[in-house]
Amino acid sequence: MLDINFIRENRELVKQGMSAKGEKDHSIVDQVIEVDEEWRSVVTSIDRLRAESNKKSKQIGELMARGEREEAQALIAETGESKDQLKKLEESKEALQARRESLLYQIPNIPDPSVPVGKTPEENEVFKEWGERLDETWRKPHWELAEQKGWIDFERGAKVTGAGFPFYVGDMARLQRALINFFINEAVGEGYKELQAPYFVNEDSARGTGQIPDKEDMMYEIGRDGFFAIPTAEVPVTNFHRSEILSHDELPLYYVAYTPCWRREAGSYGKDVRGLNRLHQFDKVELVKIVTPEESMNELETLRIYAEGLLEKLKLPYRTLLMCTGDMGFTQSKKYDLEVWSPGQQRWLEVSSCSNFGSYQARRMQLRYRNDKEKIEMAHTLNGSGLALPRIVASILETYQNEQGDVVLPDVLVPFMGKEII
């Protein structure tokens, strides 16, 4: 969430940001400022009343200590009415606070000035394109090849769990493992610290990274124990330092974690969900950075360049999109998407999303650091996929297949697979 004081001082800027992100109605900005003003006046009254009654209690204590019971009783009798008043004020303070919070949760992060203004995905800027897009007509989409080879068992996955929960079989199972190892090794070599994270998180964590309130529909719930199945490793990994005050010489922090990811993907259909294009469970290696505000925009660039490098090592043609304001998402201030070319489908597939959240997540989870002047301020958080597996697999199968229907693996994966052709 944004800082209420920032909103107060930058009312118009926040409204502009909301409009740029496609929110028509920005009256909540005025509402939240109004509620906050009320809240502050109530707090002032409460403080004053409390100060008075604290003083009285102290006097009562002194009187009791001296054994002057009569005088003490007289003072105790006086305290009754302010107690009722305090209780009422306390209640309205709670209510105002809850209201203010729920309004704050509805105000998105404001886009960085470098982000192109736009409403639809068509207005995203093609920031970079790498490699030759293959377009031979004999190339099969990955699901056909996988079926031919018996590599992915969608039917049995559907029987055992449901649609979108495939089994990977034989070489394909091994390919998953190879990619995960390749990605983690690369990241560790780049200075990221490897974490193995919990696959379920509690409500506070889901709130910290912004999955709730509002987007709880994307997550599977373990209701009985109050957990959520993680939709991305971003959630546990960013929350690793929730409610902490880090020191500036600890920053920047770089983490890498492999986890499965679970997403309900309610409402998806058609070609978007063919084969591996969209699943309810998939594997992803995720990168998370916790940095100082001064560095966060540079860190976003190095994150993007790193993720692009993975695709280049795999020799998969891709393009990088700089997302426009309207297609960027609620909590981000700037975001790049990396899309890999799928020659069997003749379309781009998103395989990584690299975002800077500024202090938006950090404020939610009270992730702070002491700057070099020993002042405490919010850290900045970033994350990026490095990378998501299923669409990479799709692209590998389609890019590296030959006309006989075999797949000649990218060089960098050979050591992990123990063979060159599958």
Add this chain to the structure above:
RNA sequence: GGAGGGAUGGCAGAGUGGUUGAAUGCGGCGGUCUUGAAAACCGUUGAGGCUUCACGGUCUCCGGGGGUUCGAAUCCCUCUCCCUCCGCCA
């Protein structure tokens, strides 16, 4: 799952209803001493809010939430987490 014990500042650890936001030790920071350092000594050292141009004033926080009381770290309820024992178990 059952029984019991615990959770206090960066760390260790006092405190069981009154002037305790919290003794003491360690650590950190500043200083004295010293050519320098160590030791010793002195001082200082939590977070957040409201208010103020500022100085300051004031409120909240002793795992989370609720309650009793004029007053709660201290009493009661509840939840979470940690430890010990029993049970179960990859």
